[in-house]
Amino acid sequence: MNEKLTYKDAGVDTKEGEKAVKLMKEHVKKTFNPNVLTGLGSFGSLFKLDLNGMTEPVLVSGTDGVGTKLKIAFLTDKHDTVGQDCVAMCVNDVLCQGAKPLFFLDYIATGKVKAEKIADIVKGIADGCVKAECALVGGETAEMPDFYSDGEYDMAGFCVGVADQSKIIDGSNIKEGNVLVGIPSSGIHSNGYSLVRKLFFEKAKMNVSDYVEELGMTLGEALITPTKIYTKACNSVLSKVNVNGIIHITGGGFFENIPRIIPKGLGTEINVGSWDVLPIFKYIKTCGNIDKEEMFSTFNMGVGMIMVVDESKAEEVMEILSEAGERASIIGKIVQGEGVSLC
Numbered sequence: 450m451n452e453k454l455t456y457k458d459a460g461v462d463t464k465e466g467e468k469a470v471k472l473m474k475e476h477v478k479k480t481f482n483p484n485v486l487t488g489l490g491s492f493g494s495l496f497k498l499d500l501n502g503m504t505e506p507v508l509v510s511g512t513d514g515v516g517t518k519l520k521i522a523f524l525t526d527k528h529d530t531v532g533q534d535c536v537a538m539c540v541n542d543v544l545c546q547g548a549k550p551l552f553f554l555d556y557i558a559t560g561k562v563k564a565e566k567i568a569d570i571v572k573g574i575a576d577g578c579v580k581a582e583c584a585l586v587g588g589e590t591a592e593m594p595d596f597y598s599d600g601e602y603d604m605a606g607f608c609v610g611v612a613d614q615s616k617i618i619d620g621s622n623i624k625e626g627n628v629l630v631g632i633p634s635s636g637i638h639s640n641g642y643s644l645v646r647k648l649f650f651e652k653a654k655m656n657v658s659d660y661v662e663e664l665g666m667t668l669g670e671a672l673i674t675p676t677k678i679y680t681k682a683c684n685s686v687l688s689k690v691n692v693n694g695i696i697h698i699t700g701g702g703f704f705e706n707i708p709r710i711i712p713k714g715l716g717t718e719i720n721v722g723s724w725d726v727l728p729i730f731k732y733i734k735t736c737g738n739i740d741k742e743e744m745f746s747t748f749n750m751g752v753g754m755i756m757v758v759d760e761s762k763a764e765e766v767m768e769i770l771s772e773a774g775e776r777a778s779i780i781g782k783i784v785q786g787e788g789v790s791l792c
Contacts, residue, residue, distance in 0.1 A: 460560075460561065460592070460594025460595065461592045461594060462561070462562060462592070465562045465563065465564050466562050466564075466590060466592060468564035469562055469563075469564040469567040469568060469590060470489065470490065470590075471564075472564055472565065472567070472568035473489075473567065473568045473571035473572070473575075474489055476568070476571050476572045476574075476575035476576075477489050477571065477575055477585050479575060479579060480553075480575050480578040480579055480583070480584045480585040481584055482584055483497075484496050484497045484498070484499060484551075484584065485497075485552075485584045485586055487586070487587075489587070491587070493587075494552070494554070494586035494587035495586075496551060496552050496584065496586055498551075498611070500611070502613075503611070503613040504613060504614075504615065505613060505614035505615065506611050506612070506613060506614075507548075507611065507612050507613070507614045507617060508609055508610070508611055509543050509546045509548035509609070509610045509611065509612055509617075510543070510607065510608065510609045510610070511539045511540070511542035511543045511607075511608050511610075512539060512605065512606065512607045512608070513535070513538035513539050513542065513605065513606065514535065514538070514603065514604060514605040514606070515531050515534045515535050515538065515604055515639050516639055516640070516642055516643075517642040517643050517646065518531065518534060518637075518639050518642045518672075518673075519531060519601075519602070519603065519604065520642070520646060521642070521646075521657065521669065521672045521673050522673065523600060523601055524657045524669065525657050525669040525670075525673055527669075527673055528566055528569040528570050528573070529569040529570070529572045529573045529576075530573050530576075530673060530674075530675040531570065531573055531604065531673075531675070532555070532570050532571060532572065532573025532574030532575070532576070532577055532604070533573045533574070533576050533577035533580070533675040533676065533678070534573075534577075534638070534639045534675050534676045535555060535573075535574060535577070535604050535605065535606040536553055536574055536577030536578055536580075536581055536606060536608070536678065537577060537581075537638070537639070537675070537676035537677065537678045538606070538639055538676060538699065539553065539606045539607065539608035540553070540577075540581040540583065540608050540610075540678055540679075540680065541676075541678065541679055541697045541699075541753075541754065542608075542697055542699075543608050543609075543610040544610075544679055544680060544683045544695065544697070544754075545618065545695040545696065545697050545710075546610075546612055546617055546618055546619070546695075547612050547616055547617055547618035547683075547687060547692070547695070548610035548611055548612040548617075549582075549610050549611055549612065549684070550581050550582060550583035550608055550609075550610040550680060551583055551584070551609050551610050551611055552583055552584045552585070552586045552608070552609055553574070553577075553578050553581070553583050553584070553585050553586070553606060553607065553608045553609075554585075554586060554587050554588050554589075554606065554607045555571070555574050555585070555588035555589075555604065555605070555606045555607075556588060556589045556591070556604065556605045556606070556607075557570055557571075557588070557589070557590045557591070557602055557603070557604050558590075558591040558593055558596075558597065558602060558603050558604075559590070559591070559592060559593070559597055559601070559602035559603075560592075560593060560594055560595065560596060560597035560598065560599060560600075560601065560602075561592065561594065561599065562590060562592045566602075567590055570602070570604065571585075571588070573675070574588075574606070577675075577678060580678040580680065580681075581608075581678045581680045582680050582681075582684075583608065583610075583680075616687075618692060618693070618694060618695055619694075619710065620693070620694040620709075620710030620711060620712065620757070621712065622691075622693040622694075623693045623694050623710065623711060623712055623715065623757050623783055624693070624715075624759075624783065625715060625783055625784060625785055626759075626760055626782065626783060627693055627694075627757050627758060627759060627760065627782065627783040628757070628758060628759075628760050628763045628779050628781070628782050628783075629717065629719070629755050629756070629757055629779065629780050629781040629782065629783070630755065630756045630757075630758060630763060630766050630767060630770070630777050630778070630779055630780070631723075631724050631752040631754075631755050631777060631778050631779075631780035631781075632679060632682055632752065632753060632754040632755070632756070632770060632775050632777050633677075633724070633725075633727075633751055633752065633753065633775065633776055633777070634676075634677055634698070634727070634749045634751055634752060634753030634754075635674055635675065635676065635677040635753070636671065636672075636674035636727060636729055637672065637674070637729060637730075637748060637749070638676040638677070638698075638699070638749055638753060639676050639699070640699050640700040640701075640702075640747070640748065640749070641700075641702075641747045641748045642672075644737075644747055645672065645733065648733065648736060648737045649668060649672075649736070652737070653736055655668055656668070656669075657669030657672070661732065663728055663731070663732050664728050664729060664732060665728075671729050672729075676753075677753050679697075679753065679754045681773050681774070682754070682770055682773050682775050683695065683754075685769050685770065685772065685773040686756065686766055686769050686770065686773075689765075689769055690758065690762050690765055690766055690769065691758075691759075691762070692756050692757070692758055692766075693757045693758060693759070694710045694711075694755075694756070694757035695710075695754065695755070695756055695757070696709070696710060696754065696755040696756075696757070697753070697754055698749040698750075698752055698753055698754065698755065699749075701746065701747075702744075702745050702746045702747050702748055702749065702750070703719060703745045703746070703750070703789050703791075704742075704745060704746045704788075704789050705746070707755070707789050708787075708788060708789065710757075711783070713787075714785065714786075714787070715783050715784070715785065715786070715787070716783070716784050716785070716786035716787045716788050716789065716790065717781055717782070717783060717784070717788070717789045717790065718781050718782055718784050718790050718792050719745075719780060719781040719789060719790065719791050719792060720779075720780055720781050720792050721741070721791050721792065723778050723779065723780045723781070724751060724752060724778040724780055725751060725776075725778075726750055726751045727750075727751040730744065730748055730750050730751060733748070741791065742791070745789075745791060752780060755780070757783065760782075763779055767779070
């Protein structure tokens with residue numbers, strides 16, 4: 450009873466946590482810009498607002514996690530990309546309001562801190578922030594023994610952006626006859642993984658190391674592909690053209706996300722076949738014998754972001770996106786009615 454007890458005996462190694470912070474610093478610093486006024490390790494993060502050109506600045510925020518896609522990281526033992534997924538899930542939502550992402554914070558919780566693994570996770574977060582053109586100003590790594598299984602962790606993020614109130618995009622300007630310009634996804638992104646895991650690992654008894662001819666890579670490589678971040682695409686278009694709506698195709702696929710910004714009395718017709726469906730979705734559909742409606746209600750089907758624009762502006766938007774490196778397609782239009790129809 451007189452034996453001395455330490456925090457490490459209880460499962461929390463503060464020294465390993467300090468090592469993790471040292472290893473992640475080089476990744477975090479590459480996201481800094483002159484507006485970041487504090488370094489890594491301060492109690493609060495300071496970010497100076499540059500509001501030049503804005504008459505009524507509005508802060509736009511978003512928070513999200515990676516969901517069960519993290520299980521793929523555990524199975525592949527690859528941890529340097531899921532951080533980008535976390536950034537993307539938050540930033541892409543903020544972009545939908547026409548906002549410019551400013552800064553990002555992360556939260557990582559694990560049963561046992563392993564410095565190199567945490568540094569890999571933060572590397573992915575930092576890489577995502579560079580793509581999102583926002584600063585990673587802080588975060589938290591929580592070591593919670595007996596709460597998470599050995600080798601597992603969870604992650605969430607929080608992004609703040611800014612938009613001029615007069616330029617906020619909320620879908621209210623959408624009208625009948627507007628067209629939908631679809632911007633390609635990089636893959637499954639970060640939604641539908643509960644279905645994916647049940648299909649491949651429970652029903653098909655596959656492993657992440659299995660090479661899939663139809664995909665040209667292993668199953669694990671296809672499933673771990675990070676979510677695309679659309680900052681460059683959105684900035685390129687919004688600086689030149691008025692956009693009536695922006696839709697991030699996340700959980701709920703087409704059927705849940707598109708109606709979120711469509712005014713009452715209007716619906717959407719999606720021209721299936723007007724864009725290239727990625728091989729991973731064809732493979733999922735075939736292996737799982739999944740019908741079309743289920744696929745479109747669960748996955749992005751190769752379209753990660755949609756811009757709703759006046760028909761007269763569609764070609765200009767397509768050209769701008771092409772210059773930004775995106776192979777966009779006109780995938781549908783706004784019609785009288787309600788809901789989403791697959792044509």
